[in-house]
Amino acid sequence: MSRYYSKDHEWLEIDNNVGIVGITDYAQHQLGDITYVELPEVGTEIKQFSIFCTIESVKAASDVYAPVSGKIIEVNSRLENEPEIINKSPEEEGWIVKVEISDTSELKNLMDKASYENYIKELD
Amino acid sequence: MQNLKSTPLEAEHIKLKAKMVPFGGWNMPIQYESIIEEHMQCRKSVALFDTCHMGEFYFKGDLVNTNIEMAFSFKIGTINVGKCRYGLILNERGGIVDDCIVYRLSADELMMVVNAGTKDNDFNVIKSVLKGNFVFEDRSETTSKLDVQGPFSRDLLRKYFPGIIDELKYFSFTKSSLMDQEVILSRTGYTGELGFEIYMPSIICVDVWNDLLKDEKIKPAGLGARDLLRLEMGYPLYGNDLDEDTTPLEADLSYFVHFDKDFVGKEALLKQKEANLEKIRVGFVCDSRRAPRHNYRIFKDGMDIGYVTSGGFSPSLGKGIGMGYVKPQYSSENTALELSQDRVKIKAVIEKIPFYKNGSLRK
Numbered sequence A: 001m002s003r004y005y006s007k008d009h010e011w012l013e014i015d016n017n018v019g020i021v022g023i024t025d026y027a028q029h030q031l032g033d034i035t036y037v038e039l040p041e042v043g044t045e046i047k048q049f050s051i052f053c054t055i056e057s058v059k060a061a062s063d064v065y066a067p068v069s070g071k072i073i074e075v076n077s078r079l080e081n082e083p084e085i086i087n088k089s090p091e092e093e094g095w096i097v098k099v100e101i102s103d104t105s106e107l108k109n110l111m112d113k114a115s116y117e118n119y120i121k122e123l124d
Numbered sequence B: 001m002q003n004l005k006s007t008p009l010e011a012e013h014i015k016l017k018a019k020m021v022p023f024g025g026w027n028m029p030i031q032y033e034s035i036i037e038e039h040m041q042c043r044k045s046v047a048l049f050d051t052c053h054m055g056e057f058y059f060k061g062d063l064v065n066t067n068i069e070m071a072f073s074f075k076i077g078t079i080n081v082g083k084c085r086y087g088l089i090l091n092e093r094g095g096i097v098d099d100c101i102v103y104r105l106s107a108d109e110l111m112m113v114v115n116a117g118t119k120d121n122d123f124n125v126i127k128s129v130l131k132g133n134f135v136f137e138d139r140s141e142t143t144s145k146l147d148v149q150g151p152f153s154r155d156l157l158r159k160y161f162p163g164i165i166d167e168l169k170y171f172s173f174t175k176s177s178l179m180d181q182e183v184i185l186s187r188t189g190y191t192g193e194l195g196f197e198i199y200m201p202s203i204i205c206v207d208v209w210n211d212l213l214k215d216e217k218i219k220p221a222g223l224g225a226r227d228l229l230r231l232e233m234g235y236p237l238y239g240n241d242l243d244e245d246t247t248p249l250e251a252d253l254s255y256f257v258h259f260d261k262d263f264v265g266k267e268a269l270l271k272q273k274e275a276n277l278e279k280i281r282v283g284f285v286c287d288s289r290r291a292p293r294h295n296y297r298i299f300k301d302g303m304d305i306g307y308v309t310s311g312g313f314s315p316s317l318g319k320g321i322g323m324g325y326v327k328p329q330y331s332s333e334n335t336a337l338e339l340s341q342d343r344v345k346i347k348a349v350i351e352k353i354p355f356y357k358n359g360s361l362r363k
Helices: A025-031 A104-109 A113-123 B010-015 B035-044 B119-129 B153-157 B202-212 B223-232 B266-274
Strands: A002-005 A010-015 A018-023 A034-038 A051-057 A061-065 A070-075 A097-101 B019-023 B026-031 B046-050 B055-061 B084-090 B096-106 B109-114 B134-138 B143-149 B173-178 B181-186 B195-201 B218-220 B280-286 B297-300 B303-314 B319-326 B336-341 B344-351
Touching: A002 A113, A018 A025, B010 B019, B010 B202, B026 B035, B026 B223, B035 B046, B035 B218, B035 B223, B046 B202, B055 B119, B084 B119, B096 B119, B109 B119, B119 B134, B143 B153, B143 B202, B153 B195, B195 B202, B223 B303, B223 B319, B280 B336, B297 B319, B303 B336, B319 B336, B319 B344
Parallel strands: B046 B218
Antiparallel strands: A002 A010, A010 A018, A018 A097, A034 A051, A051 A061, A070 A097, B019 B026, B046 B143, B055 B109, B055 B134, B084 B096, B096 B109, B143 B195, B173 B181, B181 B195, B280 B319, B280 B344, B297 B303, B297 B336, B303 B319, B336 B344
């Protein structure tokens, strides 16, 4: 299994052709207390770097972008009533969707952990 | 970047790792760690707010001969010494210039507490109606204010103000001393909880702040929590819910308008009373955790009937809540609304404010 990161602060964990998607610890820090997650429906086709979900924090609503294209095969329904899981465990329990990846060549548009860490250092 | 003003506590906020944001021309803490935790801290224990950015004016003069009544929608002369009163400053059109609290310091002395962003304009508006002999000064620069709010605030402050704190009634104040300086302690706040505001010379503000925080019952809270606390109580925020194009009748603040005296804007309000209002402020509760935001449109059966002026997630209710203006024929309780902007659509129902009813405000 390997993990990729997008410039929009999503992470993607790959296991065969299934990807688990969430937002990074950096992103949840920026958002602050998360109060609502508008989950997409299972079966929805998503496109790399297009909006697939909205997360609301106390301060604002923010869009979440798909790190890869594919079909959503599962959503983390725990987030409906406990969206704060994303604050507590953004890169584990606070995953958002599972995606059947349609084009693995898109992974080259993402960063590995080290590159992402450098990237957020530059943002601060 | 605009030139932001700093309160005496800016360095303390930064030490506490607060996230700082511009507010009313000031660099203020929006949160230290978590807005929701700071909100709950205030509802369950005690929260400490830096409100040094707010404006304090001092007035001395004969209340009748200086025409001071004209500057306020509410009666000044009937405020007893030691009491304070909430109300509005209006323009000729009846529009709200600011909301404020007036403290009766003595027979001929007042303190007026106004919002940060409107302070200079408020000062000019009030001054423009004054006549004869008076002293009217903006003392905001030398006055600091800390708000201690929450059900245990009285217990916590008792060691600083023994005796008097237990006698202080809601919307009353007293002069006292703290760190060898004269201060004003008032039982006021904008959170819906039992709470006190301490007005002090700015030189002691940092020491008072740090001393208060030694007690483990109290934690600092930022503007984010403050906004949610006031929203749960249905208290309007100037700039969001109130502005110069909105009258107290529209804002549902008629209670704070005393028509049996003269004041700037009275004629316009009397005329408006005769005609039909075009909009009125209402509160609504959403059917989900999703929060409406400022400027969302309000629909009723597909018809655009108004707009949201304040909205957020209510930690106490676990739902989105908000306030806004609708056409009066759609303002009755239990009216089903749809709040919308772009892709977002939220179902909501008009409810009576306050949304949060278990506050310790009057305990």
